[in-house]
Amino acid sequence: MEALARPLLIRGFGRPSGPLGRLGGRLMALGNAATERHAVALAAPAERDVVLVVGPGPGVGLEAAAERSAHVIGVDPSDVMLAMARRRCAAQIRRGRVRLAPGTAACTGAPDASADVVISVNTLQLWPDVPAALRELHRVLRPGGRMVLSAHEKWLPLALPALADTVRAAGFGAVRAWTWEPPTRMAPTAALLSAVRP
Numbered sequence: 001m002e003a004l005a006r007p008l009l010i011r012g013f014g015r016p017s018g019p020l021g022r023l024g025g026r027l028m029a030l031g032n033a034a035t036e037r038h039a040v041a042l043a044a045p046a047e048r049d050v051v052l053v054v055g056p057g058p059g060v061g062l063e064a065a066a067e068r069s070a071h072v073i074g075v076d077p078s079d080v081m082l083a084m085a086r087r088r089c090a091a092q093i094r095r096g097r098v099r100l101a102p103g104t105a106a107c108t109g110a111p112d113a114s115a116d117v118v119i120s121v122n123t124l125q126l127w128p129d130v131p132a133a134l135r136e137l138h139r140v141l142r143p144g145g146r147m148v149l150s151a152h153e154k155w156l157p158l159a160l161p162a163l164a165d166t167v168r169a170a171g172f173g174a175v176r177a178w179t180w181e182p183p184t185r186m187a188p189t190a191a192l193l194s195a196v197r198p
């Protein structure tokens, strides 16, 4: 049963593709919206900050980030998600506030020290190599830049304290990890982690 369900989950939510991916994207835009917006509020980008959103999916957090910052970049490996995010953020793309590109957490395509803020919600359970992805996010953040990660607690690839240790080992400081209850019955407990590149 699990062998059958896994490919469907990947096509719907993990690396969304085809009609199932579009359905997954619509469900994520509803169910994960509160956590996406909460992560943006925690990161608190300023108008002049460069914000990198990793795995924006249908683009709810991307749109929220573009309400605060004029320089938002979203990278996602799924063409279906890039298309959904492009539709949601069409006005901000036209105004030059949002740019979208193919990419992953381990390969963002962003230059060294180019981002003030990195935000990623519900993607870290999909990173094939968590330490490699964290090294990449550390590379693209400028010194003093901040990162906010969130994932459904039940899907974390490792326990929250161990994840915090892995983030420290990648060179981050001021690491804080906690859980948060989204104010909607649709969303389960979220694990949150914030850190700063020293």
Ligand SMILES: C[S@@+](CC[C@H](N)C(=O)[O-])C[C@H]1O[C@@H](n2cnc3c(N)ncnc32)[C@H](O)[C@@H]1O
Residues within 6 Å of the ligand: 013, 014, 015, 016, 028, 029, 032, 033, 036, 054, 055, 056, 057, 058, 075, 076, 077, 078, 081, 103, 104, 105, 106, 120, 121, 122, 123, 126, 127, 128
């Ligand atoms: C479960 S969805 C979450 C989307 C959105 N952030 C949300 O919370 O609704 C996972 C997203 O991460 C993307 N993704 C998959 N593998 C990834 C990776 N290695 N790095 C970054 N994003 C990835 C998927 O294409 C998809 O858009």
